[in-house]
Amino acid sequence: MTAQTLYDKLWQSHVVHEEADGTVLLYIDRHLIHEVTSPQAFEGLKLAGRQPWRVGSIVATADHNTPTDNWDKGIQDPISRQQVETLDANIREVGARAYFPFKDQGQGVIHVMGPEQGATLPGMTVVCGDSHTSTHGALGCLAHGIGTSEVEHVLATQTLVAKKSKSMLISVEGQLGAGVSAKDVALAIIGKIGTAGGTGYAIEFAGSAIRGLTVEGRMTLCNMAIEAGARAGMVAVDQATIDYVQGRPLAPTGAMWDQAVAYWKTLHSDEGAQFDAVVELKAEDILPQVTWGTSPEMVVTVADRVPDPAQEADPVKKSGIERALSYMGLTANTPVNEIPVDVVFIGSCTNSRIEDLRAAASVIRGRQKAANVKRVLVVPGSGLVKAQAEAEGLDRLFVEAGFEWREPGCSMCLAMNADRLEPGERCASTSNRNFEGRQGQGGRTHLVSPAMAAAAALAGHFVDVRSF
Amino acid sequence: MKAFTTLNGLVCPLDRANVDTDAIIPKQFLKSIKRSGFGPNLFDEWRYLDHGEPGMDNSTRPVNPDFVLNFPRYQGAQVLLARENFGCGSSREHAPWALEDQGLRVVIAPSFADIFFSNCYKNGLLPIVQPAEVVDQLFKECVASEGYRLTVDLAAQTVTTPSGQSFAFDITPHRKHCMLNGLDEIGLTLAHADKIRAFEDARKQSLPWFYV
Ligand code: SF4
Numbered sequence: 001m002t003a004q005t006l007y008d009k010l011w012q013s014h015v016v017h018e019e020a021d022g023t024v025l026l027y028i029d030r031h032l033i034h035e036v037t038s039p040q041a042f043e044g045l046k047l048a049g050r051q052p053w054r055v056g057s058i059v060a061t062a063d064h065n066t067p068t069d070n071w072d073k074g075i076q077d078p079i080s081r082q083q084v085e086t087l088d089a090n091i092r093e094v095g096a097r098a099y100f101p102f103k104d105q106g107q108g109v110i111h112v113m114g115p116e117q118g119a120t121l122p123g124m125t126v127v128c129g130d131s132h133t134s135t136h137g138a139l140g141c142l143a144h145g146i147g148t149s150e151v152e153h154v155l156a157t158q159t160l161v162a163k164k165s166k167s168m169l170i171s172v173e174g175q176l177g178a179g180v181s182a183k184d185v186a187l188a189i190i191g192k193i194g195t196a197g198g199t200g201y202a203i204e205f206a207g208s209a210i211r212g213l214t215v216e217g218r219m220t221l222c223n224m225a226i227e228a229g230a231r232a233g234m235v236a237v238d239q240a241t242i243d244y245v246q247g248r249p250l251a252p253t254g255a256m257w258d259q260a261v262a263y264w265k266t267l268h269s270d271e272g273a274q275f276d277a278v279v280e281l282k283a284e285d286i287l288p289q290v291t292w293g294t295s296p297e298m299v300v301t302v303a304d305r306v307p308d309p310a311q312e313a314d315p316v317k318k319s320g321i322e323r324a325l326s327y328m329g330l331t332a333n334t335p336v337n338e339i340p341v342d343v344v345f346i347g348s349c350t351n352s353r354i355e356d357l358r359a360a361a362s363v364i365r366g367r368q369k370a371a372n373v374k375r376v377l378v379v380p381g382s383g384l385v386k387a388q389a390e391a392e393g394l395d396r397l398f399v400e401a402g403f404e405w406r407e408p409g410c411s412m413c414l415a416m417n418a419d420r421l422e423p424g425e426r427c428a429s430t431s432n433r434n435f436e437g438r439q440g441q442g443g444r445t446h447l448v449s450p451a452m453a454a455a456a457a458l459a460g461h462f463v464d465v466r467s468f
Numbered sequence: 469m470k471a472f473t474t475l476n477g478l479v480c481p482l483d484r485a486n487v488d489t490d491a492i493i494p495k496q497f498l499k500s501i502k503r504s505g506f507g508p509n510l511f512d513e514w515r516y517l518d519h520g521e522p523g524m525d526n527s528t529r530p531v532n533p534d535f536v537l538n539f540p541r542y543q544g545a546q547v548l549l550a551r552e553n554f555g556c557g558s559s560r561e562h563a564p565w566a567l568e569d570q571g572l573r574v575v576i577a578p579s580f581a582d583i584f585f586s587n588c589y590k591n592g593l594l595p596i597v598q599p600a601e602v603v604d605q606l607f608k609e610c611v612a613s614e615g616y617r618l619t620v621d622l623a624a625q626t627v628t629t630p631s632g633q634s635f636a637f638d639i640t641p642h643r644k645h646c647m648l649n650g651l652d653e654i655g656l657t658l659a660h661a662d663k664i665r666a667f668e669d670a671r672k673q674s675l676p677w678f679y680v
Binding site for chain 1: 484485486488490491494495496498499500501502503513519522523551552553556557558559560561564579580581582583586587590591640641642652653654657658660661663664667668671675676677678679680
């Protein structure tokens with residue numbers, strides 16, 4: 001048998017039917033659902049008089065619209081409330097393997113909740129009407145975002161009409177320096193290959209630096225595969241994966257556990273497997289990253305300066321830089337560590353797991369939020385992360401430093417709830433997108449790691465966390 | 469889904485790379501639980517001078533005269549010319565819904581983001597990939613001549629300029645078939661229901677822990 005990639009194995013084990021042109025029906029194991037991209041799918045299903053194929057595949061939560069404070073007051077925004085209530089009603093009617101509604105302790109950002117509950121397991125195909133579904137690939141599954149028509153298609157047929165992507169291996173060898181995290185690796189990769197660099201590919205992240213990451217760190221990395229243009233990112237199963245999954249509420253137990261583990265151990269690329277593209281980075285070369293523009297590929301290290309459009313020969317790129325600098329209110333050649341911040345956001349499906357919060361808290365060391373920083377939001381990824389952080393006393397460290405400790409949700413990652421930037425405000429954010437208006441109209445987003453975000457909150461400007 | 473066969477449509481040039489789904493339809497409009505009505509909020513932050521919220525009367529809002537979609541010469545455009553990596557960002561299908569609701573049926577760009585690309589087909593919106601040089605040529609011709617129209621023939625898989633120059637484009641046979649006939653993909657898939665059930669039964673036997 002020819003050597004297979006992890007992606008080959010995951011793909012082939014789910015092909016139900018293949019057309020002559022290579023279009024396949026791909027079987028879906030886990031269907032994650034949130035309130036924003038599902039109402040039209042449930043409505044379509046109902047209008048067509050169709051039943052969901054396998055209710056046991058559905059795991060749902062409300063995250064995008066839910067407020068992160070004053071939970072006793074409920075959801076104030078009537079349109080947001082209607083969307084969340086529509087999800088409640090749809091799940092009530094249709095059913096689900098598990099549902100974590102607003103205020104439930106299991107509620108959280110869907111990509112934090114899924115792995116945490118054991119809803120996503122190695123070897124699964126995992127889909128969700130959300131592009132950051134790539135996150136779950138960290139567990140050795142094939143996970144990617146789908147549109148609402150596809151949500152309806154999966155509900156009705158348990159399959160997806162799909163075509164296989166090309167495969168890309170991104171290998172990071174060596175050891176990451178102190179203060180350099182999975183987020184920096186993700187941003188460095190996007191800086192290298194660009195936001196369209198992974199378009200048409202499924203990416204496998206490999207190499208000693210990736211194996212050295214915790215499973216949570218791998219989630220951060222796979223989460224941002226989509227920002228590199230790839231629908232799916234994945235990491236091979238190893239002992240760390242298996243240890244992570246064991247004991248999760250929805251994970252198998254007993255004899256089934258042993259059977260599952262035996263299977264999971266096959267989920268890696270074979271020796272000599274061929275990839276359509278290979279990208280190599282050295283862990284030692286990766287420094288803390290800060291985005292300066294309005295696309296995640298507009299990224300430099302904290303030791304660099306904001307780029308100068310005059311140095312760019314390509315006219316489309318040059319005007320892109322000019323437009324981004326003007327939107328971001330930045331002058332060419334400004335040193336990154338002189339850029340002041342107004343707001344800091346620590347949260348999102350990229351960086352709101354317990355180790356992210358620990359990393360942010362560890363930077364504080366008794367210091368206070370800088371006077372020029374208006375607010376610092378710390379938003380845990382789920383109710384369980386929140387409880388864990390509180391058990392460890394992290395919430396007190398944050399509050400004593402002048403940070404706000406919030407309820408879980410997507411929050412200022414996309415500002416669909418009340419947490420948003422005012423026009424012109426500049427934010428150091430641990431989220432994944434720095435698009436124009438992403439965190440609020442006119443808001444300016446700089447993507448960084450949790451430790452870098454916390455350091456910026458304390459210093460009042462970007463600062464190299466390694467020397468802070 | 470609306471069928472797509474041929475189209476001779478006015479072209480609007482949107483000269484920006486990496487146009488993301490937040491720009492195509494800002495998130496405040498994602499709170500709707502409907503599928504239609506997104507057209508007036510397409511490119512909302514570029515198109516209007518004020519901040520848009522759901523429920524506003526868009527006809528009374530101040531429009532941005534410098535935004536290309538607002539130029540009188542591009543009113544009624546059905547073809548959007550764009551630059552690389554169009555539709556990057558989220559999986560929100562509200563983006564193709566908004567483009568389609570605005571009356572656009574074709575987007576031509578050197579590259580598209582994957583999820584956006586497949587979402588388009590589900591909504592009768594045809595995304596066409598052309599080499600960057602061709603897209604560049606179309607941009608130049610479009611800007612140079614008012615009333616510039618392109619003819620798109622899906623059966624023949626061609627885009628033809630007013631001067632008669634033709635460019636071929638790729639599409640999978642499956643997608644072409646669905647679009648040409650305006651087919652409901654779920655219905656097509658359910659024709660394989662027995663196969664899906666057999667696959668599932670076998671999987672439950674061999675890998676039962678997926679079903680706990
Ligand atoms: S945290 Fe942000 S990126 Fe993640 S699912 Fe929520 S809105 Fe999307």
